Amino acid sequence: MNEEQLVDRLRRVENLYAGAATAGEREAAASAAERIRGRLKDLQVSDPPIERSFRLPDVWSRRLLVALMRRYGIRPYRYAGQRHTTVMAQVSRGFVELTLWPEFLELDGVLRRYLEETTERVIREGLDADTSEAEVRNALPGGVSPG
Secondary structure, three states: OOHHHHHHHHHHHHHHHHOOOOHHHHHOHHHHHHHHHHHHHHHHHHOOOEEEEEEOOOHHHHHHHHHHHHHOOOOOEOOOOOOOOEEEEEEOHHHHHHHHHHHHHHHHHHHHHHHHHHHHHHHHHHOOOOOOOOOOOOOOHHHOOOO
């Protein structure tokens, strides 16, 4: 997958969560984001925003979630002393459960696969190196079992 295909895939995922029905709507990522922002605004009436904490496994996932939140008008933050992979936001529970989190998980999977494929290709081509996993052994040298 090249970068253009990746961007296209990300737009298609967003359109899926925006409820795009026609081919024209699927092409309009800006329209999809606007529909999602409208859904968020509607939900906030019946499901008021509360402070939510998101703990992410790495900087890449954090960057993606922060960008997705900002795209929908949600202001991400974190408190002093929190890990850099923690993101806080005032957002309705329903929006998180029905739209934001499922969309994030799908986008995160797409980006993770892209990063893994790119890393593997660069190591293989740039270093002419074997990219397979290290072998697994049963015990540490000297008969000590790993703990």
